[in-house]
Amino acid sequence: MSSTNEQQAVTVIGLGSMGSALATALLDRGHSVTVWNRTPDKARALVDRGARPAATPQEAIAASRLTIPCLFDYDVLRGVLDPAAGALVGRAVVNVTSGSAEQARELDGWLRSHGADHLDGGIMTTPPGVGDPNMMFLYSGSPAVLDRHRGVLEALGDPVYLGTDPGLASLYDAALLGLMWSTLTGWLHGTALAGADGVDAAAFTPVAIRWLTAVTGFMTTYAPQVDAGRYPGDDATIDVQIATIDHLVHAAQARGVDTSLPALLKSTMERAKAAGHGSDSYAGVIEVLRKPGERG
Known part of the structure; x- marks a missing residue:
């Protein structure tokens, strides 16, 4: 060695x-x-x-x-x-x-x-x-x-x-780049939203970074749910998330900020609800993202 x-x-x-x-x-x-x-x-x-x-x-x-x-x-x-x-x-x-x-x-x-x-x-x-x-x-x-x-x-x-x-390094690379682009686009959308009311990116970003720390905790909680294919909705269900994202759509519309990102997220949640996962945790969204019949 x-x-x-x-x-x-x-x-x-x-x-x-x-x-x-x-x-x-x-x-x-x-x-x-x-x-x-x-x-x-x-x-x-x-x-x-x-x-x-x-x-x-x-x-x-x-x-x-x-x-x-x-x-x-x-x-x-x-x-x-x-x-x-x-x-x-x-x-x-x-x-x-x-x-x-x-x-x-x-x-x-x-x-x-x-x-x-x-x-x-x-x-x-x-x-x-x-x-x-x-x-x-x-x-x-x-x-x-x-x-x-x-x-x-x-x-x-x-x-x-x-x-x-x-092939795993290339597969992880693609998956992690998707995570990066999604995260950065979400941050930029949030920055545009806050900026419409005069909040500088430099002021918004430290709060966003602290929030991402909490989000990583959600990921850790949801990973075993994804692997098991069972999504107990004991924190916040997809139904609740759908109602909550309407506030984001409204805030963007009211400020002339692009709504395509929150609209995409809401559409994905609604597909999960239509598939019977409305009372599941947010991790249940994976059921409309993964290949049919697949388990982790």
Whole structure:
């Protein structure tokens, strides 16, 4: 198992804003970094900091036991890796190119067929957060790769291992991005609503953040209900929530604030009520969101 302080040789393929941030964080932690990018000029700043430029993907992969591709999408990824397949034998690949769970699983089979071990990753931060130990990097696939190269991966952020299914990191990534967008849009809607009466975002936001702490408690309470498929409405039922959201719709209408978000939420609650979940807790809404017949 790798020590977290052990310096290792690592290759980064793809030097967009995220790939460059990955390489920079690795250099900052003293790792020996080889870089390759289709446009060589993008490597110049990293080379000035001590990175070694590779002329081809084959050379880049051959330079290190570990390669981290961070490319635009899977089409670009395969376009880079396919010609370099012969260099993959005995190497480890930690892929952080964004894509679907299905693509990650297909890539895993392809890499293994060429003698490489594979860990798939999801980066849960923007480039400025790379290197912050509080930022999550999700991984799934080979536990041996995680153990062997933990020192490299900890240089990027907090490595959170999800299991041996290589598709899980991409699946969690998509699900968590949905949570982020929903949360930020809800905050922005609330900020617009309060702002219509002269409340600054800077004044509204600390109260919103404190409220989100309570919301995380609801999530913890509801998770076992979701897994069990039983939603005791002993806190606040969906019927009560439907009545309550009317106040939000009215407040938005009265201030000329867009009502499409609360209208969508109300419609979803009403679908749950129509399906027989009006007396359930809010967790019962999942029954109109999940695949029919599915349980957690």
